[in-house]
Amino acid sequence: METSENTAAPAHSPLLSGSLLRALAVLSVPMLLSGALQETQSLIDLFWVGRLGPYAVAAVAMPGIVLFLLAPVAMGLMVGTVALVSRHVGAHEPREAGRAAAQSLLLSVVLGALVSVAGWFLAPEVFPLLGVRSTDAVQHGVDPALIVREGVAFLRILMAGQWLMFILLACFASLQAAGNARTPMFCSLTATVVNLILDPFLIYGIGPFPRLGVSGAALATVFSQAVALAAALWALRGSDQGLVLQRAAFRPHPALCWRILRVGLPGSGQLLLRSTMSVALMRIVAICGPVAVAGFSIGLRWHMFILMPAFALGNAAATLVGQNLGAGQADRARRSAWLATGIDAVLMVLFALVALVAAEPLVRCFTKDPEVMRVAVQYLRIVSLSYPAVATGIILGRALNGAGDSLAPMVITGISLWGLQFPAALLLIHAVHPPSLGIWLAIAAGNVVHALLIMGRFHRGAWMQCRV
DSSP states (O other), X not given: OOOOOOOSOOTTOTTTSXXXXXXXXXXXXXXXXHHHHHHHHHHHHHHHHGGGOHHXXXXXXXXXXXXXXXXXXXXXXHHHHHHHHHHHHHTTOHHHHHHHHHHHHHHHHHHHHHHHHHHHHHHHHHHHHTTOOTTSOOBXXXXXXXXXXXXXXXXXXXXHTHHHHHHHHHHHHHHHHTTOOHHHHHHHHHHHHHHHHHHHHHHHTOTTSOOOTHHHHHHHHHHHHHHHXXXXXXXXHTOOSSOOOOGGGGSOOHHHHHHHHHHHHHHHHHHHHHHHHHHXXXXXXXXXXXXXXXXHHHHHHHHHHHTHHHHHHHHHHHHHHHHHHHTTOHHHHHHHHHHHHHHHHHHHHHHHHHHHHHHHHHHHTTOOOHHHHHHHHHHHHHHGGGHHHHHHHHHHHHHHHHTTOOHHHHHHHHIIIXXXXXXXXXXXXXXXXXXXXXXXXXXXXXXXXXXXXXXXXXXXXXXXXXXX
């Protein structure tokens, strides 16, 4: 990679001076759109393979659980990258920022390759673990053997391309940490468009393309990620945002890699705790019956959609906190995190009011079954009351990550989820009628406690002295 002849980040950077509201908008709006575009890709695959039949939908949907459980690995790398790169950019140390970005890319290659190789060989074991075996009897006209065969092929292709995804996420983290959120957005848009175009050609064999079925959807996804990665690497190479990449920066630097991992591993732990809690909660909900599971699943769909602004503002706060700490502006770092929290708290109050008033129309978008609707409506109305707390926990937690204080949010997440939410859910299903109501109350209580503990940690201000 060629040397960029850039110098330090400009002193008039909108992230380090001027309106904090504008700085948040510059970062969070593209981040929000980028996240929405990434979510769209999986929906595109489901849309096109759905016409192949129920077996194809199952073959595409079930591997999603594996990718969900892999997310903490990539999340940790992004947390460490944002903390180090943003700190150096804020301190006007472009070569050090570039070196941190380069080491992050090296780590992403290694981690991605390990995941890809392991995923390729372990793919055939996934479906039996999820309860689908090729020897099972045909049910409702769907052959489990077909689901397993097509699903394993689909998963293997996706896993083979995971190293591309890891490098892409490392590029995105470096660019966003440097204050460039627009390039990742355009890369995500490019990937979405490429995937949308390629899917029908590769799945159904239109024109000169072979008919690949479910595997065609996986190939389209991997190819679209490769195109996005090429664009992201080119943008990173020519970055003018206070980040200079040189050939020498790519020489392995174990101490710097460890600094990235030291901050990032607790970030992985946070997401792993949440991922495993999602699985555990689903198992508890399953005790209440299939209707409760269906209602919970619909509620979660809306839950994740509503929280998208919180994730975008949280990531923006992480960058602002990191850069302003690097620039010696701890007070501006603190104010940026609280402003992001206040903005999203207002949004969450509005969303909560919508959920309270219009829960039934929202749920009816996914089902018209009266029993499932009853459960999903109850979930939205109870859990939505804690949405302002959820926003607070997400944004201040990511602000702490951006400061390099990632161990405290992991511990707090463990306490609020596994120390309170999980046991409370187990107890309340036997103490409240209907039992699912007890689970929703436990979820809301865990959200509130998590927010209070995160607020306490942030208010103490120890993160302002964190060294990365």
